[in-house]
Structure formats: C-alpha cells, structure tokens
Amino acid sequence: MSKNVALLVAEAPWFSFKKNHDQASCLPFFEGVKKLVNDGTDKPQLNIYHCHYYDNKSLSYALDHLVDTSENIQILYIGGHGDGKRIADATINKTTELIKERGKKIKGLIVSSCMAGLTDKLAAATESSISANSLSTLWVNGPNWVISYRYAVDWFPSALLETAIIKEFSESYHQEGKLNSKASILECMQRALAPFDLNARFASDGDTSKTIRDTLRIWVRAQGASNPTEITEELFDSFL
Numbered sequence: 001m002s003k004n005v006a007l008l009v010a011e012a013p014w015f016s017f018k019k020n021h022d023q024a025s026c027l028p029f030f031e032g033v034k035k036l037v038n039d040g041t042d043k044p045q046l047n048i049y050h051c052h053y054y055d056n057k058s059l060s061y062a063l064d065h066l067v068d069t070s071e072n073i074q075i076l077y078i079g080g081h082g083d084g085k086r087i088a089d090a091t092i093n094k095t096t097e098l099i100k101e102r103g104k105k106i107k108g109l110i111v112s113s114c115m116a117g118l119t120d121k122l123a124a125a126t127e128s129s130i131s132a133n134s135l136s137t138l139w140v141n142g143p144n145w146v147i148s149y150r151y152a153v154d155w156f157p158s159a160l161l162e163t164a165i166i167k168e169f170s171e172s173y174h175q176e177g178k179l180n181s182k183a184s185i186l187e188c189m190q191r192a193l194a195p196f197d198l199n200a201r202f203a204s205d206g207d208t209s210k211t212i213r214d215t216l217r218i219w220v221r222a223q224g225a226s227n228p229t230e231i232t233e234e235l236f237d238s239f240l
Contacts, residue, residue, distance in 0.1 A: 012080030
C-alpha cells in the first residue's frame with residue numbers, strides 16, 4: 001500500500017478584503033509542513049489539494065473535487081468561522097453527511113471552526129454510509145479520527161495547533177502506512193500537543209478564557225469499530 005498522503009483543504013474566506021487585504025489562510029502553514037516532511041523524492045510524499053467553499057452546495061462540489069486524488073490516505077481539513085451550528089454557511093449536519101458519503105479514503109478530519117465541537121454531531125462523520133460517488137451501492141467508512149473545538153478559538157493559535165497535528169499524522173502515515181488503532185492515534189496526538197502549554201489561554205467562552213485542555217475534542221473510530229469513541233479526557237490525562 002502506498003504511504004503517500006493527500007491533505008485536502010476546504011477553506012471558507014476568513015475575513016473581508018477591508019479587514020485583511022492579503023486574505024489569511026492556513027494553506028501556507030501546511031505548505032511548510034509539506035516541505036519539511038517530504039525529505040526525498042523516492043520516499044512517501046505529502047501532497048496538498050485546496051478548494052474554497054461558502055455553503056452546503058459549494059462544500060459538496062469542493063469535496064467531490066478534493067477527494068478525487070490518487071493517494072489512498074487522505075486527511076481532510078475544513079476551515080471557516082462557526083457558531084456551533086454552521087461552518088461558514090454550511091451546516092454542521094450537512095457537513096457531516098457530506099463527509100460520510102465521501103469517506104472511502106479520508107482517514108482523518110480536522111474541523112477548524114469555533115464551537116464546531118460543542119456537540120457530538122461531528123463524530124457521526126466517522127460512521128459508515130453509502131458512497132456518493134459510486135455507480136453501485138457501496139458502503140464506505142468515515143474517518144478514523146476527528147478533531148475540533150468546543151469554544152471560540154483565536155485564528156493564529158489554532159492554526160499553529162492544526163499545523164502540528166498535520167505534521168505528526170503525515171509523518172506517522174509515511175512511516176506506518178496505517179493508523180487504525182486508538183493507541184496509535186492517541187500516541188500521534190500526544191506528540192502533536194507536546195510543544196504546547198495545555199493550560200495557557202487558547203479560546204474563550206463569552207468572557208471566560210479557556211485552555212487547549214478545555215477546548216479540544218477528539219473522537220476515534222478504530223478500524224472495525226462501528227461507532228466512534230471520544231478520547232479527549234484520556235489524551236489530556238496522559239500529560240498529567
């Protein structure tokens with residue numbers, strides 16, 4: 001099995017041109033990871049594919065375009081402002097449905113959006129569904145792991161955290177080819193979080209500051225399992 005990894009980036013505009021002329025994007029952060037982990041043309045590669053989206057319909061088109069890659073290992077990043085019900089103008093319910101239907105090769109999911117992890121709705125993306133792009137009835141499993149945020153996060157710190165997560169998972173897929181067990185995914189997350197102060201301010205809930213420990217949520221569906229398991233508490237307990 002090829003160990004090449006496709007990072008699929010679906011990103012809504014973060015700011016208006018008046019507020020942010022050069023239009024901030026996580027893409028340059030991820031391109032830095034690509035340059036770091038691709039240490040030889042004869043070795044497994046991280047390749048990045050990028051699309052914009054705005055709402056349910058455009059996200060559907062973006063995902064159809066993004067998942068059509070030659071790599072068998074895909075990490076999907078979806079970014080956009082959120083309120084716990086929507087990511088940009090795409091609803092979380094519809095987003096989850098779209099991912100499930102296109103999950104054949106998606107191994108990991110990062111949803112970079114404020115309060116997208118407030119409920120367990122995103123965890124449903126890991127469940128099996130009928131493929132949206134198959135000419136026959138084909139059941140496919142969703143991602144093995146899902147990461148998002150419980151509270152409103154600041155743009156730059158969350159971009160740094162996501163960059164670290166993508167770096168660690170890309171390297172692990174390059175080395176192992178598969179990360180199907182809860183233990184292997186947990187170890188990868190531990191390495192990604194190791195450089196960060198888990199108790200420093202990272203997000204907010206109204207006027208109350210929240211830490212990475214308070215904010216991050218992680219679900220895992222190990223290979224062969226029907227339902228996801230939240231490992232957030234187990235992950236942070238491992239740092240005590």
